[in-house]
Amino acid sequence: MINKNRANNLYLVLFLLLFHFTKSASASITRNIDLLLETANKIRTSDPSKFERLLTELEEKSTQLTKQQSYYLNYLKAYKLTFNGKGQEALPLFQNILVASDANLSIKFRARLTIINIFAIEQNWTEGLSYLSILLEELPNIKDLETHLNGLTVTAIFYNQLGQYTLGLKYAEQLFNSDPKNRTACFAATMIIESKLHLNQLENNDIEIKKAISLCEDEAIAANFIRSYSAKFSLTNNKPEEVIKFLTPHLAQVNATQYPRLIVEIYTSLAEAYWLQGNLIKAEELALESVRIGEKIKTTQAVIKAYKLLYKVAKKRSNHQEVALQYYETYAQLDKTYINETQAKHLAFQLAEHQAFEQESQIKLLNEQNNALAAEQALAKTQANNRKLIILSLGLIIIVFAFLGMRFWRTHKRVRQLAEYDPLTGIYNRGHFTQVTNSALKYCQNAKQDLSLIMFDLDHFKKVNDIFGHACGDWALKETIKACKGIGRQNDIFARLGGEEFCLVLPSCNIDAAMLRAEACRAAIEAIITEESGHDFSITASFGVTDVKRSGFTLDKLLADADMAAYTSKNAGRNRITMFEIPQTEKPKKLDNSWDYET
Structure with a gap:
């Protein structure tokens, strides 16, 4: 009997030891997977090759992942698809995370941010703006600093992609002034350089460029986008030799990113630089490579410029006129598509180009209202002078008149409001x-x-x-x-x-x-x-x-x-x-179209 009790106790001890060992091993596996996930997230843009290897390693351990780790991995896989230009394939993965009731808030928030980027890439501006408007309403109430900075980052990027560079610069500077660290500071500097380039606020020196690049030492894509903006600035100032000297040493790094939008920007800028130098062979070679890599993003400006450059090269060679025509037709079609997309995504940007005319037109249209306002101001001034005289002579009576005058003014204002404006909506009646x-x-x-x-x-x-x-x-x-x-x-x-x-x-x-x-x-x-x-x-x-x-x-x-x-x-x-369509029997009146909106 004693031996049997000893045996039972020994089994219990062995079971407890085995349970403790299994629990410790499970906790160790979980910590190891958490570390892999965080590492993959940190280097997802700076080292795409290593990022892909880590995803493969994590997928091999999929049976060992917790639910939250699975959501995290799905987020990273969806991010990889987005990064490789497969936003439509990524959307279901992100949406599965959003509808999962037990997914943590951080992963959901990051999924929403990336969805906004997908809508921007797909030029679904209506959906993107709907997500962004909610984001901007919630942003002031976000207390977590990293999450808040991510919101500013996405906002600045979206506005820059929309062509609203003034707003993009505003949020990028807010981001930069929030004293961000590492890659966030890099993104802020990148967007500030991009906005200033398009707003013609980039100065003719390389101090700001060098500072921005130094912030992006570990972000190859961002650093080389900054170099592409600097190259565009140099091309605008007709300095092709600076572009070639600046970009050529980084071609291997650019190719290693495997990011088509960046690669076509660099290749097209180099092609333009060689064209300005008269080197048709190099210009054609780089432009062809840009067109090949940009096959799926043809309506980006870099690819359109590459087709235009190929047309100019072929045209200059007298025995290539048929090829030149083919390039020109492709260029013209893509350029028209780009213009249509630009008009659709920001009408406000078109109207801003005519701001000077609008101000002049507004002054002329409001002349009558300004004259009426001037008369009211003159009357108010006269009344004020009369009140001063009455105050000096009549004392108490002026208080009564002032009181009556105030009531009259309020009544007059109310009557005018009722006469001119709709009381419910506040617009003209x-x-x-x-x-x-x-x-x-x-x-x-x-x-x-x-x-x-x-x-x-x-x-x-x-x-x-x-x-x-x-x-x-x-x-x-x-x-x-x-x-x-x-x-x-x-x-x-x-x-x-x-x-x-x-x-x-x-x-x-x-x-x-x-x-x-x-x-x-x-x-x-x-x-x-x-x-x-x-x-x-x-x-x-x-x-x-x-x-x-x-x-x-x-x-x-x-x-x-x-x-x-x-x-x-x-x-x-x-x-x-x-x-409204004019009936066939009517003929439209001719009107000067010098003020038509064009791009």
Whole structure:
């Protein structure tokens, strides 16, 4: 009996030792995998080859991974696909992480950030901006420094890719001034150099370039992008020898990154430099390589420039005219696509190119209002002088008059507000809209300038009032105006014609830019989140667009034609835009197109 008890105790001791050993071994494996994951994350851009080897090693240990480690690995695998230009394949992996209820917040946040980058690469700007707007709302409340810096990084990158370099520079400088470390400081410096290059703020010295490159010693891609920006600056200043001397020593490192967008930038810059030096052989060789590597990203400027350079090289060789024509046709097609993409992704950037004209036009259009304001100011000054005289002589009476004058001023202001503005939405009412628009039409007709008119009304709005009440309907109207007002210019004329019907007059704006503006408003209205009203419903609008070339300079005709186009949108299924088409029996009036929006 004693021997049997001793044997049982021995088995128990052995079991406990085995359990402790197994637990210790499992904890050691987990720590080792965590280290591999963190290492892979840190070198994912600086050493792509090692990054890929680590992913392979982690996949071989997939059966030993915890759930959180599996999510982390899936994030890195999706990042690798994105890095290699396979964003559509990466999206399902990222979305699986977002819908997983037990995935930690850090991995989810990083997945969202990379999704924004994918939308930028795929030029899905609407989706990207929707994610970005949420990010910017949440960013001030993010307390974790690294997460906050990541948000600033993605914001600056997205705005630069959108072509909004002023905003890109703003967030990149915020990022840099936050005293980031290592790769984040490198990214901030890279985006600042890129923004300044496009804003013509890059100075003719290499101090800033050298400092930026020194911050990116461990980030080969970022460092060489900075070199490509410096090369563009040198090419702009006709210094091809500096470009060749600056870029050639780093070609092996550039190729090792296996990043097509970077490689084509470097190769095209070198090709342009050799072309300027008259070395046709090297220029053609590098341009051909850029075209080959950039096969899947043909609409990037570097690839387009490479095709143009190949055309110029072939044209210079008199016996290659047929080849030159082929290159030119490809270049022209890609360049047109690039222009269309640029117009679609940022209408504001197009309008900024005409800022000087808009300011001058705005001054002329507001002359009447300025004259009225000057008269009011003169009257106010006279009243102030009279009050001073009364104060000196009458004392108590001036207090009474001041009180009465203040009441009169407030009443006058209130009456004017009621006379000119819609009390619910704060935009022009129909009466004041008619007056201001007729003035704008008169000016544009005399100056031979374009003017476009957009009319829209909300779809199924009566149902919103009937189902959710008029308070909810009023909320929807105010949110609609808020969404549309954030898109336009200061001299645009925006009015509520009645009920859920609105009108937008765009002086000095052609029909193409008006259609883009209407699409921006349509998308903004559709993106309104209605849960804030206390109800869940959708808001859409049907648009009609016309201009003075189609409808003339008569306000009633413009409104009638735009209304007819909006009615066509309603009949075609709502939530769409229709341009007014001139009936066959009518001939459009000729108008000077010198102020058309072009790129």
